[in-house]
Amino acid sequence: MRRLTPCGGPVSAPASRRGPRRRAQRARGASHRAGRLSAATLLCALGWSSAASAYHTDDDHITDDTAWTLKGPKNFRLGLYKASATIADRVVVGTYIWPWLARTASAFAKWRFLSLGPTEWAVEGGLFHLDTASFDGTGPNAPVFNIGTATLSGTLELGDHQISNNLIGTAVRAKGEIDEDTLGGAGEGGLSNLQYVLAYQYRVSRSFALVVTGRYQILQVLAGQTSFTSRPDDYTSIEVVAAASDDSIVNFRYALSVIPALAWSWENFNLRLGVGYGNFNVPGINFMIEQRTLIPELDLYWTF
Amino acid sequence: MFSSTVALGSVAYLGAIVLGALGCGTPHIDKPAAPDMAPLIAAYEAPDAAFDAGASGEIALAIALIDELLARTALREQLVDVLADILSQASDLSDLEGSGVDFTFEADGYMRITRVCAGWALPARPDRDANGALLVTATFSQSGLDPLLWGAAEACRYGVGETQIELDRVGASADAVRVYWGDAPSNQALRDRTLLIDLNLAATVDGERLPLDFDFRSLVDGTLEYRIPRQDGSLIARVGAGDVVTLRARNGTFDCDRELRCGDSRPAGDP
Numbered sequence: 214m215r216r217l218t219p220c221g222g223p224v225s226a227p228a229s230r231r232g233p234r235r236r237a238q239r240a241r242g243a244s245h246r247a248g249r250l251s252a253a254t255l256l257c258a259l260g261w262s263s264a265a266s267a268y269h270t271d272d273d274h275i276t277d278d279t280a281w282t283l284k285g286p287k288n289f290r291l292g293l294y295k296a297s298a299t300i301a302d303r304v305v306v307g308t309y310i311w312p313w314l315a316r317t318a319s320a321f322a323k324w325r326f327l328s329l330g331p332t333e334w335a336v337e338g339g340l341f342h343l344d345t346a347s348f349d350g351t352g353p354n355a356p357v358f359n360i361g362t363a364t365l366s367g368t369l370e371l372g373d374h375q376i377s378n379n380l381i382g383t384a385v386r387a388k389g390e391i392d393e394d395t396l397g398g399a400g401e402g403g404l405s406n407l408q409y410v411l412a413y414q415y416r417v418s419r420s421f422a423l424v425v426t427g428r429y430q431i432l433q434v435l436a437g438q439t440s441f442t443s444r445p446d447d448y449t450s451i452e453v454v455a456a457a458s459d460d461s462i463v464n465f466r467y468a469l470s471v472i473p474a475l476a477w478s479w480e481n482f483n484l485r486l487g488v489g490y491g492n493f494n495v496p497g498i499n500f501m502i503e504q505r506t507l508i509p510e511l512d513l514y515w516t517f
Numbered sequence: 518m519f520s521s522t523v524a525l526g527s528v529a530y531l532g533a534i535v536l537g538a539l540g541c542g543t544p545h546i547d548k549p550a551a552p553d554m555a556p557l558i559a560a561y562e563a564p565d566a567a568f569d570a571g572a573s574g575e576i577a578l579a580i581a582l583i584d585e586l587l588a589r590t591a592l593r594e595q596l597v598d599v600l601a602d603i604l605s606q607a608s609d610l611s612d613l614e615g616s617g618v619d620f621t622f623e624a625d626g627y628m629r630i631t632r633v634c635a636g637w638a639l640p641a642r643p644d645r646d647a648n649g650a651l652l653v654t655a656t657f658s659q660s661g662l663d664p665l666l667w668g669a670a671e672a673c674r675y676g677v678g679e680t681q682i683e684l685d686r687v688g689a690s691a692d693a694v695r696v697y698w699g700d701a702p703s704n705q706a707l708r709d710r711t712l713l714i715d716l717n718l719a720a721t722v723d724g725e726r727l728p729l730d731f732d733f734r735s736l737v738d739g740t741l742e743y744r745i746p747r748q749d750g751s752l753i754a755r756v757g758a759g760d761v762v763t764l765r766a767r768n769g770t771f772d773c774d775r776e777l778r779c780g781d782s783r784p785a786g787d788p
């Protein structure tokens with residue numbers, strides 16, 4: 214049986230079972246013979262994709278916003294946003310890449326703890342730590358941010374259709390020093406939110422799928438603790454220790470977004486492109502921007 | 518059926534964990550515990566001692582003594598200054614509402630006020646080591662300032678005219694001064710508040726050491742009420758303008774002069 218690859222070339226089914234090195238060599242050879250480097254061939258080359266062993270199968274799944282983890286022989290993911298490794302059956306640990314450029318340490322772990330018929334269930338936890346002293350050297354009282362996330366995911370797969378429900382809790386803690394002329398002291402604040410993410414996926418082919426992701430912010434809670442000393446005159450000093458909280462901050466408690474995207478998955482290379490609308494969500498830390506805008510989506514990564 | 522039950526159970530259990538984690542994000546403030554002034558408040562509201570005209574001289578002397586101590590030490594004025602600072606600070610905190618970010622400030626916490634005393638030398642200098650200080654603690658919650666505040670004096674030196682005053686706490690008491698100012702909104706001015714002040718201080722007035730162990734209530738109209746302890750409870754004496762004393766007792770309300778020569782009683786509870 215022969216089938217077409219995304220690059221347009223025929224490939225025999227056994228070829229998909231050959232080693233990645235040989236397939237890569239064949240892919241590079243095909244590109245050179247073409248004589249020009251179109252966007253499509255570039256993507257194919259990136260994906261070592263002469264063998265169309267597609268990802269959208271019963272064994273290979275998109276893992277973002279779903280309960281799936283990497284399965285089968287693939288243990289690593291490296292991409293624009295994330296790097297991860299499978300350390301045990303159904304357990305993945307990793308890190309977000311971009312935050313490291315801002316000297317923010319990050320780590321996450323995902324455990325697909327339950328498979329029940331057509332459903333998969335997973336929990337994921339993430340941590341971010343940013344000490345702004347590493348930027349300006351202002352010392353031990355420079356603002357420090359700690360962010361924790363917890364996600365419960367459930368995915369229902371029915372043939373080529375797949376629907377995933379995600380409940381995501383995020384807690385941000387910030388601690389630092391207030392520096393004003395008549396006000397000196399330390400502050401500590403927190404921002405927590407709860408989001409619901411619904412991801413629908415339709416598997417068009419083995420290498421191509423349509424994905425629509427809806428995100429709804431159920432609640433967002435501001436909580437702060439501060440201590441400072443006020444000096445209204447030379448004789449008087451007032452030390453204030455206060456906590457503050459609020460659950461209706463900045464009027465976007467009910468932020469939402471809908472993003473349709475196209476997802477290509479070749480043997481190793483994955484590409485996702487989409488455009489949606491709504492309140493942009495900062496990946497990883499799950500903070501939604503107040504203004505609703507068009508939201509472009511681009512992600513690319515390799516699994517191996 | 519089994520799978521859906523397990524799945525729903527998992528959702529509920531893990532959802533609870535997520536929500537619990539969110540709840541943990543709210544900071545908790547351990548507010549210092551306020552002293553108990555309930556018996557004193559009750560005594561001013563409903564005096565429980567009976568007035569005996571035969572004890573008029575003794576009661577008149579007690580009223581005069583408190584009057585004299587307050588006048589010589591200007592203690593009420595000193596305290597009012599500190600209380601005004603507290604209200605001002607509370608107002609500043611409230612002003613955070615709507616500044617920068619549009620959210621309602623729901624606060625819970627406390628403030629400790631240190632007022633360095635003016636000292637005896639002129640010009641006055643803010644030198645705590647030399648002149649001592651008044652220390653006051655006030656707590657607040659989401660509904661505003663709490664109704665009680667308390668504090669102490671630490672070798673607080675100031676002058677009233679030519680008189681040199683030094684206030685100090687008795688022992689190591691942290692609530693040698695206790696103030697009840699009720700549940701009025703934080704933005705209510707001090708002059709519009711009734712203040713119940715309980716003192717347990719030692720005063721040195723021009724070298725003479727005097728105990729300041731009494732309480733009084735400052736009313737909105739500027740008059741003062743003193744509590745006169747008796748064997749069977751407390752009497753409340755209001756000292757008004759024109760040397761008129763209104764004495765409230767279990768057995769009625771009496772209008773008296775300074776020597777406590779009183780007219781007929783009105784029913785207890787009459788102002």
